[in-house]
Amino acid sequence: xVAPRVLLFLFSxxxxxxSLLQSAPTDFISxxxxxxxxxxxxxxxxxxxxxxxxxxxxxxxxASQGTYYSTATASASGTDPLYAVFQCRxxxxxxxxxxxxxxxxxxxxxxxxxxxxxxIQLDGCFLRYDNRSFFSLDTNVRLxxxxxxNDSDITTLTAIQNAMGRVISLxxxxxxxxFVVENAVYAEAQCIGYIDSSECSECLTSYSYGSFCVSxxxxxxxxxxxxxxxxxxxxxxxxxxxxxxxTPAPTAPLRGNAASPLADTVPASSIMSLTESNGHMQWNEPxxxxxxNLQDLINTT
Ligand SMILES: *[C@@H]1O[C@H](CO)[C@@H](O)[C@H](O)[C@H]1NC(C)=O
Ligand SMILES: *[C@@H]1O[C@H](CO)[C@@H](O)[C@H](O)[C@H]1NC(C)=O
Ligand SMILES: *[C@@H]1O[C@H](CO)[C@@H](O)[C@H](O)[C@H]1NC(C)=O
Ligand SMILES: *[C@@H]1O[C@H](CO)[C@@H](O)[C@H](O)[C@H]1NC(C)=O
Ligand SMILES: *[C@@H]1O[C@H](CO)[C@@H](O)[C@H](O)[C@H]1NC(C)=O
Numbered sequence: 330x331v332a333p334r335v336l337l338f339l340f341s342x343x344x345x346x347x348s349l350l351q352s353a354p355t356d357f358i359s360x361x362x363x364x365x366x367x368x369x370x371x372x373x374x375x376x377x378x379x380x381x382x383x384x385x386x387x388x389x390x391x392a393s394q395g396t397y398y399s400t401a402t403a404s405a406s407g408t409d410p411l412y413a414v415f416q417c418r419x420x421x422x423x424x425x426x427x428x429x430x431x432x433x434x435x436x437x438x439x440x441x442x443x444x445x446x447x448x449i450q451l452d453g454c455f456l457r458y459d460n461r462s463f464f465s466l467d468t469n470v471r472l473x474x475x476x477x478x479n480d481s482d483i484t485t486l487t488a489i490q491n492a493m494g495r496v497i498s499l500x501x502x503x504x505x506x507x508f509v510v511e512n513a514v515y516a517e518a519q520c521i522g523y524i525d526s527s528e529c530s531e532c533l534t535s536y537s538y539g540s541f542c543v544s545x546x547x548x549x550x551x552x553x554x555x556x557x558x559x560x561x562x563x564x565x566x567x568x569x570x571x572x573x574x575x576t577p578a579p580t581a582p583l584r585g586n587a588a589s590p591l592a593d594t595v596p597a598s599s600i601m602s603l604t605e606s607n608g609h610m611q612w613n614e615p616x617x618x619x620x621x622n623l624q625d626l627i628n629t630t
Contacts, residue, residue, distance in 0.1 A: 357418075357425050357453030357566065358432045361551065362472050366446030366459065373443065377409040381458060385434035388415045388456070392430035394422045398522035400464060413458035419519055420505030420565040421453050429454035451549060453566070455521070464523040469536040469551035474549040474559070475542030483563070486544065488512035493538045493559055500555075501529040507571050516559035524554050533557060 380403035391399050397419065403411040414434065417426035433449050433456040441447035446459035450471075455461065480486065492514040499507035500518040505526075507516035520529035532555035542548055549558035558564075627629070 357429050359452045360387050361450040361452060363440055363449040365441035367630040368443045369445055378452050380411040381547040384413045389431050392427040397426055397560050400523060412462045415456045416522055417454045420508050420567055422566050425453060425566050466524045466528040468582050470533050471553060472484055472551045473541040476547030477548050479544040480546045488514045489559055492516035496534045501526045513561055514559055514564055518557035520555040
């Protein structure tokens with residue numbers, strides 16, 4: 330039921346009805362990481378600040394209108410150039426993307442008031458700006474989040490491997506984003522919009538998805554120009570449409586908020602906690618099926 334929600338949102342946005350805006354989701358805005366790059370000793374120049382404010386305002390407006398990715402460039406050939414980008418996760422609804430971008434654009438300049446470069450990864454969106462161009466492939470890993478629970482069940486591990494293999498090979502062919510639900514595995518992969526299809530493929534395969542936290546039943550790997558992740562529960566904002574079946578399926582496909590039997594083994598009330606080891610962050614099951622409250626626990630990086 331994506332379309333009615335979007336229409337409702339656009340309607341409420343246009344008329345600025347607070348009662349409807351309050352129904353916006355509060356998930357997807359947890360901070361996964363943020364970096365203040367190259368702090369200057371003094372305040373930012375007036376021209377940089379002005380361009381930054383305009384660009385971030387533009388991003389919010391664009392997100393409210395259904396844009397999931399954009400770059401902005403100002404004064405590229407003059408003094409105080411500005412390069413900026415935002416991108417929402419491909420599974421987000423327009424409404425959630427907008428809320429996420431709104432939060433990111435409000436948070437980052439406050440978190441890094443003297444930085445000519447800064448980036449923030451929220452659960453649902455990414456924002457970066459800098460005074461030098463960064464619009465190129467970067468395959469360095471920033472963060473790997475792993476579920477502390479392992480599973481040695483070969484069926485589960487094979488299902489994970491198949492789902493990850495599929496999103497990693499599909500994303501470069503589908504404008505940089507793919508998500509699937511298969512055999513109770515929820516997996517997605519996404520590349521930043523300014524890299525091309527072959528770079529996307531290079532980014533997503535620069536580390537084997539299995540190289541972080543072997544056998545973990547959930548993880549998110551954030552590489553500078555792409556990310557991928559999977560869980561045994563639904564962490565998507567909207568679900569992928571099921572692929573057309575070549576033959577009639579004997580059982581109904583996963584739809585709506587169908588939970589897998591595996592996901593049901595996860596205690597919904599367990600408290601998330603993170604520990605850091607060797608640069609890898611770990612989490613156990615979140616309170617809800619979405620990643621929440623990561624903020625306090627990962628700001629040591
Ligand atoms: C903001 O958007 C306006 C209108 O689309 C455009 O003219 C301007 O160049 C943009 N500025 C920045 C810094 O993105
Ligand atoms: C970016 O900002 C830093 C710190 O203010 C400054 O030293 C550098 O010259 C700036 N770069 C450009 C291309 O203006
Ligand atoms: C951040 O998101 C929350 C939840 O939707 C919203 O209430 C809040 O207004 C947003 N903050 C900003 C600065 O956009
Ligand atoms: C840059 O500034 C931010 C915010 O003031 C601060 O949290 C961060 O530690 C600084 N980074 C460096 C490398 O000084
Ligand atoms: C999961 O496996 C990793 C190595 O594969 C190990 O370091 C970790 O302690 C295991 N976690 C649990 C909860 O068994």
